[in-house]
Amino acid sequence: MKKRIFALKNFSLNALEAFAGFTLRQNITGVMKKVELPDELFPLRDRVECLLRKDSFSLINEDGKTVCRLNLTEIEVCSAGSVFNFSFAELIPLKGYFGEFCIVQAAVEDQGGKETKKLPVIYSVRKAGFRSDAGKGTVEADKTPDAPAADVIRNILIRLINIAEAKEHGVLEDTDPEFLHDFRVALRRSRSAFSMFKGAFPPEEHEYFRQKLSHLFARTSLARDLDVYIKIMGQYRAVLPDSMQDDLEPVEKYLTAMKKKEHEKIVGLINSEEYSLFKNEWRNFLGRAVYGEKGMQRVRDAASEVIKNAYAKIVKDGRKLDNSSPASDIHKVRIGCKKLRYALEFFRPIFPSKQADAVTKKLKTLQDSLGAHQDYEVQREKLLRYTEEAAKGMKDKVNLSLASGYLARYLDELKCSERERCLEMIDSFISDKVRAQIKEMIK
Amino acid sequence: MKILAVYSIKGGVGKTAAAVNLAYCAAQSGMKTLLWDFDPQAASTFYFRVKPKLNKSMKKAVKGKSDLDAEIKATDFDNLDILPADFSCRNMDLFLDSADKPKKAVRDMFKSISGDYDIAIADAPPGITLLSEGIMSAADVLAVPLIPTTLSLRTCEMLLNFMKDNKIKDVKTALFFSMADRRKKIHRDVMDGAEFEKAKLLENYVPYSADVEKMGLHREPVGAFSPKSKAAVSYGGIWREIVNIL
Numbered sequence: 001m002k003k004r005i006f007a008l009k010n011f012s013l014n015a016l017e018a019f020a021g022f023t024l025r026q027n028i029t030g031v032m033k034k035v036e037l038p039d040e041l042f043p044l045r046d047r048v049e050c051l052l053r054k055d056s057f058s059l060i061n062e063d064g065k066t067v068c069r070l071n072l073t074e075i076e077v078c079s080a081g082s083v084f085n086f087s088f089a090e091l092i093p094l095k096g097y098f099g100e101f102c103i104v105q106a107a108v109e110d111q112g113g114k115e116t117k118k119l120p121v122i123y124s125v126r127k128a129g130f131r132s133d134a135g136k137g138t139v140e141a142d143k144t145p146d147a148p149a150a151d152v153i154r155n156i157l158i159r160l161i162n163i164a165e166a167k168e169h170g171v172l173e174d175t176d177p178e179f180l181h182d183f184r185v186a187l188r189r190s191r192s193a194f195s196m197f198k199g200a201f202p203p204e205e206h207e208y209f210r211q212k213l214s215h216l217f218a219r220t221s222l223a224r225d226l227d228v229y230i231k232i233m234g235q236y237r238a239v240l241p242d243s244m245q246d247d248l249e250p251v252e253k254y255l256t257a258m259k260k261k262e263h264e265k266i267v268g269l270i271n272s273e274e275y276s277l278f279k280n281e282w283r284n285f286l287g288r289a290v291y292g293e294k295g296m297q298r299v300r301d302a303a304s305e306v307i308k309n310a311y312a313k314i315v316k317d318g319r320k321l322d323n324s325s326p327a328s329d330i331h332k333v334r335i336g337c338k339k340l341r342y343a344l345e346f347f348r349p350i351f352p353s354k355q356a357d358a359v360t361k362k363l364k365t366l367q368d369s370l371g372a373h374q375d376y377e378v379q380r381e382k383l384l385r386y387t388e389e390a391a392k393g394m395k396d397k398v399n400l401s402l403a404s405g406y407l408a409r410y411l412d413e414l415k416c417s418e419r420e421r422c423l424e425m426i427d428s429f430i431s432d433k434v435r436a437q438i439k440e441m442i443k
Numbered sequence: 444m445k446i447l448a449v450y451s452i453k454g455g456v457g458k459t460a461a462a463v464n465l466a467y468c469a470a471q472s473g474m475k476t477l478l479w480d481f482d483p484q485a486a487s488t489f490y491f492r493v494k495p496k497l498n499k500s501m502k503k504a505v506k507g508k509s510d511l512d513a514e515i516k517a518t519d520f521d522n523l524d525i526l527p528a529d530f531s532c533r534n535m536d537l538f539l540d541s542a543d544k545p546k547k548a549v550r551d552m553f554k555s556i557s558g559d560y561d562i563a564i565a566d567a568p569p570g571i572t573l574l575s576e577g578i579m580s581a582a583d584v585l586a587v588p589l590i591p592t593t594l595s596l597r598t599c600e601m602l603l604n605f606m607k608d609n610k611i612k613d614v615k616t617a618l619f620f621s622m623a624d625r626r627k628k629i630h631r632d633v634m635d636g637a638e639f640e641k642a643k644l645l646e647n648y649v650p651y652s653a654d655v656e657k658m659g660l661h662r663e664p665v666g667a668f669s670p671k672s673k674a675a676v677s678y679g680g681i682w683r684e685i686v687n688i689l
Contacts, residue, residue, distance in 0.1 A: 058519070064662060065492035066519040095524055096493075096516030 001093040004105065006113035007123060008087045011072075013057075019107035020059065022067060022100070028056040032076070041125055048128075050121050051076040059104055067100035068093060073120050077128040084128035088120040089113055139163070139189070141299065145350040149302035150200040150295035153193055154286050156346055160190045161282060168270055174263055177227035184224055187217045192342045196306045199294030205285060206292065212278055219269055223262040229382065230255050236407055247403035251383075254390035303347040304442035310340040311438050318430040321423060327377040330419070333426055334370040337363060355441035362434060366425045373422045376415035380408050445562045445689050446553055448582035448614075452598050454569040456588045457621035459486040460655050460665075461678070462566035465586070467664035468682035470523035474561040477515065478525045481535070481578065482568040485528035491518045492662050496529040504555075505538040505548050511555055520667070524560075539573040549577025562689075571605060579606065582614045584688050586681075587642075588621035588649070591633035603641045615688050616641070619681050620648035622655075643688065647680030 017024050032053040037045050053074045058066040069092035077084040089108050093101040116123050139159045141152050164186035170179025191213040198206060233252050237245050269275055294302060314336040321329055344360050387404040391397045428434075449462040459482065466478040480487040485495035493516050504511055515524050531538075539545040553563060567578045579585055587602065589595045599618065606616070618639060624630050637644060649655070652674040654665050661668040666675040 063492045063494065094517035096514075 001095075001098060001101065003090055003092045005116055005118075005120065006089045006091070006105075006108050007116050007120075007127075008089055008108070009112050011087060011089065011108075011111055011113070013072075015111055016104070016107045019110055020103050022059040022061055022104070024070070025058045025060055026055060027058055028054075030054040030056075032074070035121060037125070038119065038122060041122060044125065047079055048125055049078045050125065051078065052121065059100070061100065066094065067097040068104045070104070075120055075124040077124050079128070084124070086120070086124040086127065088116075088123075090120075139346065141303075141347050141349060145298065145300035147299050148291070148296045149197055149299045150291045151289070152299040153197050153200055156193055157190055158283070158286050160186045160193070161279065161286070164190070165279070172267055172270060177224075177231070180220065180224055180227060180266070184217065184220050187213060187220075189342055189346075191217060192339055193346060196310075196339065196343060197294070197302060199292050200297070200302065201292045201295060202290055203292065205290070209282060209285060212282075216269075216275070216278065220266060223259065223266050225382070226255055226259040226262055229379075229386070230259060232379065239410055240403055240406060244399070244403045244406060247399040248407075250390040250394060250400055251386050251404070254386060299347070300350050303343065303350065306343050307340065307347070307438065307442055310336060310343055311435070314340060314426075315430045315435075318426045321426060323423070327374070327415075330370065330422060330426075331374055331377075334367070334374055337367050337370060341367060351441050355437050359434065359437050359441065362429060366422075366429050369418060369422045369425050373415060373418040376411045376418060380411040380415065383407055383411070444553070444556070444560050445584075446565065446582045447562060447584045447586060447685065447689070448565040448567050448578045449586045449588070450565075450567040450575060450578065451569055451587055451589075452571055452602050453590075453595065456590050456595070457649055457655065458569070458588055459490070459566055460658060461586065461588050461619075461621065461649065461681075462564055463487050463490045463658070464664045464666060464675070464678035465682050465685070466523060466525075466564045467520065467666050468679055469562050469564065470520055471666065472682070472686075474522065475559055476523050477556060477560045477563045478518075478523065479563055479565045480525065480528035481574060482528055482566055483530055483533040484568075485530075487566045488525065488527040490658055490662055490664070491516075491525050493518070493525055493527045495527050504552050505535070505542055511552065515556075519663070526556075535574040536572050539577065545573045546577045546580045549574065550581040553581050571602075576609065576611070579611050579614055584685060585614045585616045586685060587616060587618045589618055590622050591620050591630040591637075593629075593633065596633060596637065599639075599642075603639070607641065616643065617645055617685055617688055618642050619645040619684075622651045623648045624651040645681055645684045647677055647684060649674060649677045649681070 013024055030053040032051050035050050035052045037048065037050060041048070055072045057070040057072065059068040059070060061067050071090040071092070073088040073090065075086045075088070077086070091101065091104055091108065118126070139156050141156060144152065164183050167179050167183040167186065170176065171183050173179075191210065194201075194206070194213065195210055230252070233248065233255065236248060240248070314333055317329070317332045317336055321333070341360070341363055344356060344363070348356050348360075383404055387400060391400055394400065447465065449458050449465065451458050462478060466476050469476040478487055478491075480495075488495045496514060511526065514529075515526050517524050539548060542548040556563065565578050565582065567575050569575075587599065589599055603616070606612075606614075620634055620637075623634060625634070634648070650673050652665075652672065654669050654672040654674045657668070658665060664675075665672055665678065669675055
């Protein structure tokens with residue numbers, strides 16, 4: 001039995017006591033204080049501030065025994081002078097007192113409490129009207145299943161280039177690595193959406209822009225890798241024994257110097273005439289009503305085909321895997337999953353949400369595992385490469401090599417343990433059950 | 444899961460108080476703890492404000508047919524759950540007598556508890572019975588409270604001989620003085636002169652204390668309502684010694 005969280009309106013503790021027939025005893029009186037926004041609300045941190053207060057209570061029966069615990073949370077979401085208030089009841093069951101827990105739950109629901117699976121802070125920020133994904137790369141098609149595929153894709157691509165453009169300033173300033181990440185995600189989604197619907201556009205133009213998008217994306221890859229690696233170095237330090245913790249400093253210095261150079265290249269790219277010209281050409285192309293042989297196909301049919309093919313590719317690649325398969329083969333499945341995920345996200349509004357969400361949820365879990373596996377694989381290789389680069393010109397390389405070797409073994413172990421999980425999850429994802437869900441979704 | 448049984452042939456020696464307070468100490472130290480009240484008087488159950496059961500589940504439990512997990516109740520303290528006393532415990536010997544292997548039946552009852560408990564503390568009823576024998580056999584450590592009197596020592600010797608005669612070997616026995624009042628000469632003499640060959644006598648002892656009696660009023664362990672009292676400190680000391688034996 002797990003704890004449950006309820007969003008409240010006009011909640012009264014006296015009414016709760018009267019309904020449930022238990023006495024409330026306050027154990028902790030909280031104070032209102034600022035809380036950090038969770039990772040998924042990260043892009044909002046400059047605009048939104050959250051204050052939280054938590055009071056803790058016990059519900060006591062006639063023997064003086066606690067039968068259920070209750071935390072009351074009050075949250076203030078503040079932004080640009082406006083304040084939005086929310087309150088929540090968190091009910092914590094106690095073993096052997098399920099009946100009493102149900103009574104308390106009924107008392108909370110009787111006062112209009114609505115259960116939420118979200119964390120109170122996330123719930124409050126969203127209810128206050130702030131969407132972190134508005135600033136990210138997620139774009140959905142409009143709910144027009146009968147519209148021509150090319151028109152719908154064009155609309156998605158215009159919105160994605162707008163997102164990429166909105167991130168340019170942050171990329172140039174380089175105050176936060178997330179700007180470059182979001183910029184790249186918008187480009188990758190564009191490339192993916194465009195490639196998936198090959199037949200929707202004239203072949204020559206399709207090939208031209210596909211290559212341009214790929215090229216542009218590739219030119220930002222090293223800078224992103226370095227951002228990720230610089231962040232990871234802190235975690236690596238924690239993994240190393242105390243005596244080795246400073247031995248990777250040469251690698252850190254090397255990465256920071258490299259990042260500086262790469263950032264200069266990206267500044268050059270974004271300010272270049274070449275990039276400006278590409279955007280003009282791209283917008284121009286997206287503004288024209290040109291259609292390939294499948295451009296006029298209903299978007300629902302076209303999207304169904306894309307989803308079916310993307311899943312079939314995962315099944316095909318997934319079936320080939322066994323314990324001895326190289327990491328590159330698992331990576332293939334990962335790429336296939338990314339494509340399917342984008343397709344599911346883009347076209348979510350035109351399919352039944354129940355099936356679409358169920359498949360997306362499973363896919364998300366699989367992607368997390370595939371991502372971790374690939375990260376360990378790549379991190380290990382790159383660690384050794386960066387160590388080699390950083391060691392050039394050093395007189396005493398022994399400590400650096402030892403620390404690097406220690407971490408490489410550690411990453412290898414992580415990769416092996418993740419690998420097993422990955423293979424199991426791939427097996428589960430290519431099962432008849434998921435296939436049936438996708439079939440039901442696109443029928 | 445380790446098993447600590449708190450047991451004495453004699454009644455009224457502070458056995459239940461010890462079981463309750465040692466369980467509290469175990470839970471406070473971070474161990475996930477289950478206190479199992481085998482005594483039909485249900486005093487441990489009372490101390491935690493839990494209602495005793497009246498559903499005769501022990502008969503089924505002896506046969507391995509009862510879901511004991513479903514009977515467990517959370518106490519008001521973190522890491523501490525209780526399996527409340529059942530009125531049918533009074534007939535445990537009858538149930539065990541009809542079982543093929545009574546000692547194994549008790550051991551299997553402990554094994555059937557599936558929660559991730561680090562330790563189960565049994566509050567065993569007094570007297571030498573099939574149940575107490577089964578609990579002694581299942582336990583890793585047997586904690587025996589002794590009132591510092593000659594009669595109490597004699598009963599303790601009886602217990603140790605009983606264990607030897609019945610080949611109860613795998614349990615470590617930890618004796619400790621309980622309700623000790625060092626103002627009384629007889630208590631001082633017994634405590635200073637006591638020696639046991641077959642069991643370990645703990646250095647800490649539980650003093651005669653009004654705080655222990657007040658547990659009935661507060662209905663919680665001494666450590667919860669009077670954490671700095673001599674009694675609470677003593678139970679803490681006894682618990683640390685038992686951990687070393689466990």
